[in-house]
Amino acid sequence: MDVATSYHASGSHADDHHDHGPAKGLLRWVFTTNHKDIGTMYLWFSFIMFLFAGTLAMLIRAELFKPGEQLVNPEMFNQLTTLHGLIMVFGAVMPAFVGLANWLVPMMIGAPDMALPRLNNWSFWILPFAFTMLISTFVAAIVSDTAGSAPNFGWTFYAPLSTTFGPPSTDFFIFSIHMMGISSILGAINVIATILNLRAPGMTLMKMPIFCWSWLVTAFLLIAVMPVLAGAVTMVLFDRHFGTSFFNAGGGGDPVLFQHVFWFFGHPEVYIMIMPAFGIVSQILPTFTRKPLFGYASMVYAISSIAFLSFIVWAHHMFTTGMALVAELFFMYATMLIAVPTGVKVFNWVATMFKGSLSFETPMLFTLAFIFLFTMGGFSGLMLAIVPADYQYQDTYFVVAHFHYVLVTGAIFSILAAVYYWLPKWTGHMYSEVLAKTHFWLSFISVNVLFFPMHFLGLAGMPRRIPDYALQFADFNRIVSVGGFVFGASQILFLFIVIKTIRGGKKATDKVWENPQGLEWTLSSPPPYHSFTTPPVVP
Amino acid sequence: MATTAQQKIKKQLTLMLIIVMGMFAFCFALVPLYNVICKVTGLNGKPTAMVAAVSEHEIDLSRTVTVELITTLNHSLSSSVSEFVPRNVKIKLHPGEYVKTSYWVKNLSAQKMIVQAIPSVTPGFAAQHIRKTECFCFQHQPLAALEGKEMPLVFTVDPALPKNINTVTLAYTLFDVTQS
Numbered sequence: 001m002d003v004a005t006s007y008h009a010s011g012s013h014a015d016d017h018h019d020h021g022p023a024k025g026l027l028r029w030v031f032t033t034n035h036k037d038i039g040t041m042y043l044w045f046s047f048i049m050f051l052f053a054g055t056l057a058m059l060i061r062a063e064l065f066k067p068g069e070q071l072v073n074p075e076m077f078n079q080l081t082t083l084h085g086l087i088m089v090f091g092a093v094m095p096a097f098v099g100l101a102n103w104l105v106p107m108m109i110g111a112p113d114m115a116l117p118r119l120n121n122w123s124f125w126i127l128p129f130a131f132t133m134l135i136s137t138f139v140a141a142i143v144s145d146t147a148g149s150a151p152n153f154g155w156t157f158y159a160p161l162s163t164t165f166g167p168p169s170t171d172f173f174i175f176s177i178h179m180m181g182i183s184s185i186l187g188a189i190n191v192i193a194t195i196l197n198l199r200a201p202g203m204t205l206m207k208m209p210i211f212c213w214s215w216l217v218t219a220f221l222l223i224a225v226m227p228v229l230a231g232a233v234t235m236v237l238f239d240r241h242f243g244t245s246f247f248n249a250g251g252g253g254d255p256v257l258f259q260h261v262f263w264f265f266g267h268p269e270v271y272i273m274i275m276p277a278f279g280i281v282s283q284i285l286p287t288f289t290r291k292p293l294f295g296y297a298s299m300v301y302a303i304s305s306i307a308f309l310s311f312i313v314w315a316h317h318m319f320t321t322g323m324a325l326v327a328e329l330f331f332m333y334a335t336m337l338i339a340v341p342t343g344v345k346v347f348n349w350v351a352t353m354f355k356g357s358l359s360f361e362t363p364m365l366f367t368l369a370f371i372f373l374f375t376m377g378g379f380s381g382l383m384l385a386i387v388p389a390d391y392q393y394q395d396t397y398f399v400v401a402h403f404h405y406v407l408v409t410g411a412i413f414s415i416l417a418a419v420y421y422w423l424p425k426w427t428g429h430m431y432s433e434v435l436a437k438t439h440f441w442l443s444f445i446s447v448n449v450l451f452f453p454m455h456f457l458g459l460a461g462m463p464r465r466i467p468d469y470a471l472q473f474a475d476f477n478r479i480v481s482v483g484g485f486v487f488g489a490s491q492i493l494f495l496f497i498v499i500k501t502i503r504g505g506k507k508a509t510d511k512v513w514e515n516p517q518g519l520e521w522t523l524s525s526p527p528p529y530h531s532f533t534t535p536p537v538v539p
Numbered sequence: 540m541a542t543t544a545q546q547k548i549k550k551q552l553t554l555m556l557i558i559v560m561g562m563f564a565f566c567f568a569l570v571p572l573y574n575v576i577c578k579v580t581g582l583n584g585k586p587t588a589m590v591a592a593v594s595e596h597e598i599d600l601s602r603t604v605t606v607e608l609i610t611t612l613n614h615s616l617s618s619s620v621s622e623f624v625p626r627n628v629k630i631k632l633h634p635g636e637y638v639k640t641s642y643w644v645k646n647l648s649a650q651k652m653i654v655q656a657i658p659s660v661t662p663g664f665a666a667q668h669i670r671k672t673e674c675f676c677f678q679h680q681p682l683a684a685l686e687g688k689e690m691p692l693v694f695t696v697d698p699a700l701p702k703n704i705n706t707v708t709l710a711y712t713l714f715d716v717t718q719s
Contacts, residue, residue: 115548116548185559189552189555189556192551193548197547197551224562225562227561228562231565231567232566249613249657250613250655250714257573264569323582324580324582324663
């Protein structure tokens with residue numbers, strides 16, 4: 001609870017020392033309570049996890065390059081898909097958004113730092129330990145014949161796969177989920193406290209940048225549903241070791257209950273992974289269209305209503321579990337209702353571009369790709385929401401295509417756009433536009449080669465989570481795998497671009513872009529260690 | 540000034556921690572909540588595990604309902620260990636008419652075991668209309684090594700069963716509950 005102290009102390013001592021610079025040495029990163037240091041660590045951590053889980057995806061695509069068993073046996077294949085999903089969700093996408101929130105929220109609202117800096121340090125440093133524990137099971141499964149399997153039940157860990165049939169490593173998985181949950185909750189509490197308390201004088205909630213709004217709503221979703229996930233894994237732990245029967249019909253429980261509990265967390269979770277992306281896109285678009293965001297207030301209401309609706313649609317993940325018809329109808333219509341606020345957002349983005357004077361720097365390219373491809377992912381989601389159609393699509397590659405369109409070309413593309421947009425601000429150097437555009441076009445083309453044919457594979461009946469497939473799927477799988485390898489390799493180019501920009505390059509101006517709106521552009525590039533030591537005045 | 544700002548944050552923190560704790564508790568509350576909702580609405584096809592009182596209500600002779608009886612062995616009992624079959628696989632009855640049937644169970648192993656049958660009804664809405672006055676599924680069933688026995692079931696279908704349901708499937712899954 002250093003808020004008030006750092007907030008007020010910085011005001012009075014601002015003249016004593018010009019800038020509280022970072023401490024020296026490696027321990028700086030361990031003890032730091034600075035929002036920029038912690039944001040940087042979050043972003044690097046998530047990028048490392050992205051590369052690791054991406055490598056697992058490359059192995060999956062290599063296995064699926066040809067029909068038959070190629071590289072890995074079916075047991076290993078299950079571990080690959082499970083860890084790929086878990087690490088991408090909890091290790092890559094979520095920490096990346098928390099990292100962006102750390103870097104940007106204080107600068108956008110005119111605060112010196114986050115409201116709870118020590119908590120911030122803790123919420124980051126839990127993560128490496130959680131993921132070391134999770135990944136250790138995979139390392140053990142590879143190097144030792146006696147260690148048994150890593151988690152192999154899919155990222156959704158349905159009972160009884162994780163209870164009765166879960167390998168011993170499931171307990172490692174359970175505790176790592178507990179730790180990730182604590183980290184996310186603490187991070188979310190910090191964001192809420194910062195936004196509610198540290199806004200510069202004059203910045204009312206409805207004047208706040210839309211990125212802060214999207215994160216405020218996301219943070220509330222996080223504190224509402226991460227405890228439910230913690231409860232779900234705790235029940236799995238109890239069923240495994242303490243003789244309870246939450247999910248065991250023999251003891252009076254119900255395995256379907258697991259799916260209800262899990263998806264009650266799981267559906268808001270998918271919005272946790274896309275709301276900050278909406279915010280990012282709404283920040284970037286006005287800069288490169290040279291127009292203010294169309295329909296600011298309706299954006300805020302759309303985000304809030306999507307958040308509310310996310311709590312009453314969870315059972316659309318379970319249409320084929322033998323639900324009653326009325327329940328299926330309710331969840332179908334409720335799910336389709338989400339298309340309305342989402343449509344409002346897409347309409348507003350298009351309206352922002354309408355008659356604007358557009359320019360196509362790399363952040364804008366990723367933003368446009370986001371709007372186009374995320375909308376496509378949204379439409380395939382609508383198809384999946386139709387109950388009778390879902391009976392056909394369920395557990396096929398159509399589902400895989402759908403959620404990769406919303407998560408890769410949705411969430412990940414927005415993160416890439418955000419990094420290109422704010423990297424000159426963070427580092428003080430411009431990135432190489434030629435390399436960045438190369439990265440964009442490689443990613444954009446390969447990601448569609450990778451995921452678009454999956455729609456057809458799914459419609460033709462290729463099942464998910466299977467290491468082998470019927471011969472008629474061979475050609476499309478080969479195309480998909482090639483797209484996958486190119487997409488994976490082009491992210492190495494991204495790493496190179498980021499490192500190159502950190503090390504040097506053309507000096508960035510304070511504004512970086514032509515006329516960007518927002519308080520972060522009033523700071524120098526790179527910004528001072530403590531963002532706003534005296535609160536700026538917002539007109 | 541400093542203290543009021545700090546107090547405000549403390550208040551917000553407490554509130555947020557209460558939300559977190561509350562949602563964690565809510566997750567566990569979902570378990571009884573789910574059971575109550577399913578019982579009231581009959582959404583998941585789980586019949587009550589209670590003896591129904593024999594009531595002398597009218598037998599609805601105007602229609603016939605087919606009850607299909609199926610059995611499954613849970614993975615804890617592989618088919619080499621036990622036998623579990625219904626004596627009748629299909630029973631036609633008038634709603635309100637009591638029917639007696641039985642199931643044959645046999646322990647094929649050399650160990651003593653305790654088994655428990657868990658019923659499930661399809662379509663789910665019919666679950667509340669299956670009335671059992673006697674059922675082996677009400678208790679644990681101990682079986683000595685190599686012991687086989689007939690287990691009785693007396694039931695009827697409530698005349699209140701919706702008219703559009705003509706076939707009801709009553710499925711029993713047999714679980715090994717020896718350990719617990």
